Structure formats: C-alpha cells, structure tokens
Amino acid sequence: MTMAVGAAEAADAVKIGLLTTLSGDGAGLGVDTRDGFMLAVTEAGGMLGGVPVDVRVVDDARKPETAVQAADRLVSEDKVALMTGIVFSNLALAVVPRVTRDDVIYVSSNAGPSQLAGAGCHPNYFNAAYQNDNLHEATGAAVEQAGVKRMVLIAPNYPAGKDSLTGFKRYFKGEVVDEIYTKLGQLDYAAEIAKVRADKPDGVFIFLPGGMGINFVKQYDQAGLKGDIKLFGPAFSFDQDVLPAVGDAALGVINGAQWSLDLDNAANKAFVAGFEAAYDRLPSVYAMQGYEAAHIMGAGLKAAGGDVSKLDDLRAGMRKADFDSVRGEFRFGTNQHPVQDLYAREVVKDDKGRLVNRIVSKVFDDHVDAYAADCKMN
Helix, strand or coil: CEEEEECCCCCCCEEEEEEECCCCCCHHHHHHHHHHHHHHHHHCCCEECCEEEEEEEEECCCCHHHHHHHHHHHHHCCCCCEEECCCCHHHHHHHHHHHHHCCCEEEECCCCCHHHHCCCCCCCEEECCCCCCHHHHHHHHHHHHCCCCEEEEEEECCHHHHHHHHHHHHHCCCEEEEEEEECCCCCCCHHHHHHHHHHCCCEEEECCCCHHHHHHHHHHHHCCCCCCCEEEEEHHHCCCCCHHHHHHHHCCCEEEECCCCCCCCHHHHHHHHHHHHHHCCCCCHHHHHHHHHHHHHHHHHHHCCCCCCCHHHHHHHHHHCCCCECCECCEECCCCCEEEEEEEEEEEECCCCCEEEEEEEEEEEEECCCCHHHCCCC
16 A cells, blocks of 8 residues: 655655555564655655655565565556665565666665675666665674674575675674574574574674564573673664664674764754654664655755756766765765765663663774676766
C-alpha cells in the first residue's frame, strides 16, 4: 500500500517514492529512515529545495520481490521522479538498476553495495550514506590502532555482509582467526558464540544490523565473553535504533561511523534537537541518512527549478550537494558516493543515563571508497 505524505494535494508537487522496510525484522531501520527524511520535508513546509514534494511511502517488508513490485508501481503508476529509502543491499541491487534505467533518480539513504559504487555505477544513482565497506573500514582501522592482534569476524551471508568483512580486513593487519557467516535475520547465536569461545581471539568484530545485532550482543554478554574478548562493530549494531533494546551489554563497545550525536556543528545540533522534539527519541545513523538524502534531493530540485525533466540540471545540483550537512563537510566523489570523515565511537551513558555514542577519535579524513576507480561514469 502506498501512503502519500507531504504536499500531497499540490498538483505541481514533485513525486518522490520512499520505499523502505516498515514491517518485520529490520522495520526499525526503515522507520528511522522515513522519519529522518520526513523531518527535512516538514521543516521546509512540505518542500525540498523550495519545491513542493509529494512523498509516497511504501513498505518493502525486506523482501526483494515485494520491493521490485512496489518500485515498478511507483514508477509506472505513481510516476515518481525520484526514489530513496531502501535499507538492505540485496533489495537495492534488485531495484536500483531497474529504476535508474527508467531515468528515475535514486538517492540511497543507506544501502551502498560495491557493485553500484564501482563497475555498476550510474549517472542516476547517488548514495547519501556511504559505500558498504566504509564503516567497517573505520572499525578495522580503529582495532588496528588499539593494538588488537587476533580477531574473529561475523556477518550475515548476503552482499552487505561480505562487503563488511572485506572492508574490515582492508585496514586490519593482524590475524583473522575465523570468518563466520550467519543467516540473514538469524536471532540465535549459541553456535557462533561457542565457536568464538573455542577460537580464543583477542577481539570479535560483528556486522549484524537490527534485531540480529541486538540478540547477538545480549547473548554474548550473557555468555560471559564481553569481559574477556572485546567486541567491536560498525555503527549499525550500536546506534540509537538498537541501544535501548541492547542495554548495558553495549557499554564500552567501539564502533565505526561517519556521524555521531556529538559532532560539533550547528546543522547537527539543530538536526538532533529537531528530531528529538518531533519524535521523542534521539536520531540514529539511519535517521541522519534519510535526513541528508532529502537535502541532497533538495539541492537537485533547486538547481532544476523544480522541473524534473531537466535531468542534467537535477543531477548537477545533487553532485554539487550545496547544503549544510550534519556531518560537517560533505561532497560526492566521482562515483557519486560520499567523500567524508570517519570516526571511532564508544558507547557510553549521557548525563540523563541514556546509552549514546561519543566520538573517541577521527579515523579517516575525506575517505574515498575502494571502488570509485572502477566507476567509468566520469
């Protein structure tokens, strides 16, 4: 079912398809994506880049076949000019090549599979978040800097899971004792935790987004391993969308991210305050990425004067990305993926007793993803 949100009654409103996961496991990620995107629209009075927008929100239920059917309806029936919102990379790989061939501009608010950053790049595809490897690269570098020598790596067996371990190993130079691939959506990790106990590494890196990470971290702590074998991960398993559910089991975990609640710039302070006021909770990385995807679309719509038939102007405006990013400086590389700073964060409690992340160090300046050179678009 499609739900129209925003300037839905305006005849000249630009139609935007927001296709994301709103039901089943992983729904929290899609809810944060939607809420971040819609905060930007609401703050601008139902517009982006000064242009009225009509946002069609659709649930993909984290199923590729559902996502493809919904995307086809958004393009053929709703006539959307722009799309965003997909969280999971397997869904992005099923949808993005189809819609960009139809001259729909897709701005990814999360998924960044390597195929779309390298040889499969496309002028109609932008990524507002990262390339999938990036946050894992930051964590690998942070582990290396911490002097941890022997690691076990765990991720789900799907495109982003494989990208995650590739990214981690790119900057971790110690010994990988074991690589464990789990089922996507798996919630019981007794076998994997037993394997970690037997391997006796110095540390464990996990990429287990959503409910997967919640269950793993709690079970890892309950198994008594947290005090002996340090746990690391990307922001996905240690951000505001999951920390309340994980609880104190997450305290002290170092995780890699391109953004944090405590980044000290005016745009970020306004975003965090605005999101908390609107939704009565702190924003997550997913919410931030939805918010910034909206502003990148706004930059394009402003450059095209709201005329989405001016594709060259629309794309040029997005590539310029002339907006106040909550990440501080933000720009696109030659493959239309972010060139941005990356950080190591630690899970702590704030002065209200809430679990949050605080930046420990900046790991990379103006980091470019590893696949940009394979993109022959420019």
